[in-house]
Amino acid sequence: MNGKKCTAVAAMAAAALLTGCGAETENDTARTKTVVEDNSMVDKENWPEAVPEQGLAKGMSLPLEAYMQTYQDTVTLDEASRSLQERCMAEYGLSIELPLAGTNPPPSDNDANMERRYGLTDREAAAQYGYGLPEELTEQVHQAEPDLTEDEVQVLTGHSTPTEPTAPGADLAAQPAPESYNGKKIHEGGCTGWAQDELPQPTSEDLAFVSELNGNSFTESMQSPAVKQALADWSQCMQTEGYTAATPSEAAEIVPHVEGGTASKEEIAVALAEIDCKEQTDLVTVWFAEETKIQKAQITEHQDRLNSTRTRNSDAVAAANAELAG
Numbered sequence: 001m002n003g004k005k006c007t008a009v010a011a012m013a014a015a016a017l018l019t020g021c022g023a024e025t026e027n028d029t030a031r032t033k034t035v036v037e038d039n040s041m042v043d044k045e046n047w048p049e050a051v052p053e054q055g056l057a058k059g060m061s062l063p064l065e066a067y068m069q070t071y072q073d074t075v076t077l078d079e080a081s082r083s084l085q086e087r088c089m090a091e092y093g094l095s096i097e098l099p100l101a102g103t104n105p106p107p108s109d110n111d112a113n114m115e116r117r118y119g120l121t122d123r124e125a126a127a128q129y130g131y132g133l134p135e136e137l138t139e140q141v142h143q144a145e146p147d148l149t150e151d152e153v154q155v156l157t158g159h160s161t162p163t164e165p166t167a168p169g170a171d172l173a174a175q176p177a178p179e180s181y182n183g184k185k186i187h188e189g190g191c192t193g194w195a196q197d198e199l200p201q202p203t204s205e206d207l208a209f210v211s212e213l214n215g216n217s218f219t220e221s222m223q224s225p226a227v228k229q230a231l232a233d234w235s236q237c238m239q240t241e242g243y244t245a246a247t248p249s250e251a252a253e254i255v256p257h258v259e260g261g262t263a264s265k266e267e268i269a270v271a272l273a274e275i276d277c278k279e280q281t282d283l284v285t286v287w288f289a290e291e292t293k294i295q296k297a298q299i300t301e302h303q304d305r306l307n308s309t310r311t312r313n314s315d316a317v318a319a320a321n322a323e324l325a326g
Helices: 007-017 063-067 071-090 123-129 150-157 190-198 204-221 225-240 265-281 283-301 303-325
Strands: 032-034 140-142
Touching: 063 204, 063 283, 063 303, 071 150, 071 190, 071 303, 123 265, 150 190, 204 283, 204 303, 225 265, 225 283, 265 283, 283 303
Parallel strands: 032 140
Antiparallel strands: none
16 A cells, blocks of 8 residues: 545545434535634534424424434434544554534434424524524534545545546446555454444434334325314415415425525515414414324334334444443
8 A cells, every 4th residue: 555645535535434424414505614623613502402492393392203313313423433433543553533523513403303394483583584594504614624545545444545437427436455454454344334333323224214204294194184274274374464375385485595695575574474374373283283193103003113223223322422431
């Protein structure tokens, strides 16, 4: 192996380092800021609450949320994975710093997205941002990409730096890493693969199954007589305010929000009308009650699988906390 610096693999390596990176995806239109890589990059004040603390959805939590991976869980698991990978690399005499987790939190704590599950619910936020998000959730923290040598890439990932494909449409090509580095056998999948084995988590299929049930309950709830009536009442209220919309999702399209831009007076007016009509018709409370019934039935039907998923997640988080505690 050689020590040639491989800045071209930085993006590839960063993507492979952390398991819960979906919440960290950059919004191309968001404002950005450059910061020094240290723990001050992680501002927990901006992390979503486990349960909405204000608005029409205040205090609401659906039954399936007990089986979902929370944002704090995801960050804990990602940070433990980061710690394990760096420790593994150190055993080969290689010192690297991988990206921190928790720097760019999502708007909601889990897949239920209670804050906006039934459309807008926070009047205070809507009065300022319309259908947009607060600045602290759109301003992305950018971390320095790891500048890895070819040796570091191979030990970290278990393969060489991907090269450009020789044929149109072909994938990037990478060769397996040598069997050892500095006299120590390289793990299958590199230190990334080793860290994953050390910190077993719920499978992607299990998490996807919970997410699927969550989506199905929402769709099914819209067909219940109580929700249909509440939506009809809400739609009539919106009509009196001068807006035509059968559902909150349709209301959001009346004056589409421009990502990265300031909400217009027209957008804010629609947003406030949507929330006020929900309050007048009790739409959120009715919808939540109907969906709660559906999810309880789902849990009864799939109790064993859901319990297994929750146990694997809680065990993984406990192990991650132990790793981070040293």
